[in-house]
Amino acid sequence: MQLPFSAFIGAEKAKKAIILNLINPRIGGVLLRGETGTGKTTLLRGLQVGTVCPNQIGYENLVGSADFAATIKGDGLRHKGALLETVDGGAIILDQLHLFNTGVLSTIINAQQVGYFSVERSGFSKSVTSHFAILAALNPSESTLSNSVIDDFGIIVDLPVIADMHKRRAIINLALKSDQQLADYKEQDKDLRRTIEQAKLRLKTVVLPFPLQLEMVKILDNYQFSGNHLDIKLLETTLALAAYYGRSQVEASDLIEASELVLYARRQQTTAPESTEQPQQEDDNQEQQQDNSPEQQDDQPEQQDEPNSDSDETEQQQLPDFDTQNNVQSSDQITTEKIGSGIDFKIGTENARIKDQIIGTGKREKRIGKDRHGHTVFYRSTDKYDDIDIFGTIMKAAPHQIVRQQQANTNSAQANRPRLIIKKRDLQRKVREHRIGNTLIFLLDASGSLRANKRMEALKGTIFNILSEAYVKRDKVALIAFRDGDVDLALPVTSSVDLAHKRLKELPSGGNSPIAEALSYAKRYINSNQIKSRESKYVLIFLSDGRANASSFSDMPVDDAKKAARTLATTNIKKVFIDYESGRIKLGLMKQLAELADAEFIYVDGVSEEMLTETVQAIK
């Protein structure tokens, strides 16, 4: 049963963001981020506006294709079935955003921004106007989406993990005790839809007075991560808020509320999209706490609608401050933040869950038929009735129609009926574009020894070497580094040299070595990537001396590491363990781990860029 929007208790910010985007799609979409059970789907679909877009959608259904029924009947080529056209005037719902193909997502987002889309497919050349809102959601622990895609969204809202599922259910049950109450909520939804319609009409008349324009630019100027795309998102959100409150002039309160919605949830995102595993948990790192605090505040539903009630000092500092510029930080600090914070894999109190995964409960195996992925780019002759390209087949058959019709007419009583005669030799199969390449996941032990820094540099060099050839070889790279109780996704899967340079500028090293956590993190990370891009071959390259000396699972770090290694044995990932253990006494732990994980084992006497690059080339 679909829970009414109004029956959903809490998540006021998410609700507001959805309403505002429906009022003013130019805000550029709303993205809800939250773990399973945080109510993403209910929120997206609750109002019953919008069309759900399947995440495996291809271009044919997104921008439309030929209406072959019409073609065969003899009506000529007609365009049909463009999802982007049917959502005109409404909303498109993108649940599990991370499962969408990059090109498809980019097509949807661009169409939304410019108000039209172009089709150049299978006989069609067309430009179609369509104005719609985007309502999207993703689960951050499964997501491998790039920052730039996430950053395209007008408003990003993080949904709190309801620690106690019973509490959530109780709320819902309470809310829906009787049919009468359900009907009440549905009535409220109806009112809300009416309010949205009225606000839509008012939106065109909303005026932004000059002093507030100035304030808006000051806010943007104070905000570190802002580009001009945020100017527009903030502007449109502010206008929508005024319209929502029934005014035709923007007030200062609208501006404050809009910056809360547009800017402050983004701060966290810009630094690290993968960090939201447990956003509400206490963090023992002071710097990080400061960085995370606005988000943590926002995650408490009770406080959401009262931006001025916060007592936290850091929060105060980040509220729009019209007169001072104290909160502007130097760009150096930004860089350090980007690398050092946020991306951390908070493992502290999450042991139970991680343990499950070490044992390997094999969560979420949503694979769709393996054969036919990739976009159709063209068609070729075939004699098998498999993955047939109808357009290509008709194309092939077209020139023969007159002759075939004549033959058919002499042989058959069914003369003169307009139809298309297709023979087996006309058959064309789809030719799909695959981007097969290697995805190399480096797992680097950045702990302890004096040489950690040197190894880090060698690996960075290797990564740049690989990426500078990436567009030829279609390789992608990710780097997971672990040290001192932390596992960092230092570089998410990418083929961009640019991004690698930005993200790897500075990486910390030193401390102890939590190998068990690192291996299980790597396994999960690869799994979630495999769901999205099935074409790629994954290779895990693990660099360590094998000397596990920290674990949050038990006080037996080496045993835990072995357990974690064993779970890798059953995966279909290629694994290479590179051991650089040095010193007079060698424990040979890395070799044991490699055997348990069914990995290729390489021992090296010192790590260098040349050696690593060579090794990696050989692996591929």
Next chain:
Amino acid sequence: MNTKNNRRPNFPFVAVVGQQRMKKALLLNLINPSIGGVLIRGEKGTAKSTLVRALAELMPQRPIVTDCPFGCIKGDVEHYCNNCKATDGALASESRSMRIIELPINATEDRVSGSLDIEAAIHDGSKQFDVGLLGKANNNVLYVDEINLLEDHIVDIILDAAAMGVNYMERDGVSYSHPARFILIGTMNPEEGDIRPQLLDRFGLVTDVTSEKAVEKRIQLMQRRLEYEANPKAFIEKYADETAQLRQKIATAQALSQQMIEKGNFGDDIISLIAKICIDLQLDGHRGDITMLKTAIALAAYAGRQTIERDDVIEAAQYVIPHRMRRLPMERGEIDETALLEHIGAL
């Protein structure tokens, strides 16, 4: 093929706040289409697409052969399509401005290179050629938004056509070739992956764009957006004069650039400066120096001059060099501009 087109009119080029480098790179290509197009790299929201689409209002007029599907320019006999070549006597023509042909990333091969005209084939069994995007783009602009997301297969077709200036189509029982000479304009966000070196190499110019951060510019940007949204037509009208002036300026510069190239005397010091830059920075091949010269000429012409100055070369270098330098593994992808300027200045 029907074309439903009731989009909002384009935001005027001259009303876009700031972004001088990007604007100039685009205009230089209108002044001399043989510069070889431009790749615009940068984050979202930097008006990349807006500016490219806005170019439509500034496009120069040319005498186009009437009813020629490939838009042959009358008099440019060397690049005529087969039909125009075969026509005896005078071809009728009409004055048309350049057009922007958009190639969306959803494009399939048949729409890019053209295909059999399926309707004609079904109805009268004739094998006619249905012009694709490359045919439409002949003597026009081919614009690919997010070019780094384009399928490899499609990139290959574009590369082949760009290299030869001709599109060959051999499929569905149709064999056809036609001129495909176009200005390639691409935009991309480098964080979403790089483009293939062969494709990068095709671009005459490259420019990186960033957001306009100055407070007064941001206010201007906001106000213009509000004004445009409120009444697009009135907004465009407001900038009509300025647009017309720029259009005129481009037309003048185009003529001037042509004259300079025909005359062919660019000054020894200019030529040797260009050579020095290319040798010193170890640019691959000869495309770099020729493009740098053409760009410098276009810059001089845009400034209304008949002679190239040293500063024109230095400005041209900033567009021509970045993607032609061999990338050193440990260095940032883009070159440091001040360092480059100092370096060139010292030559």
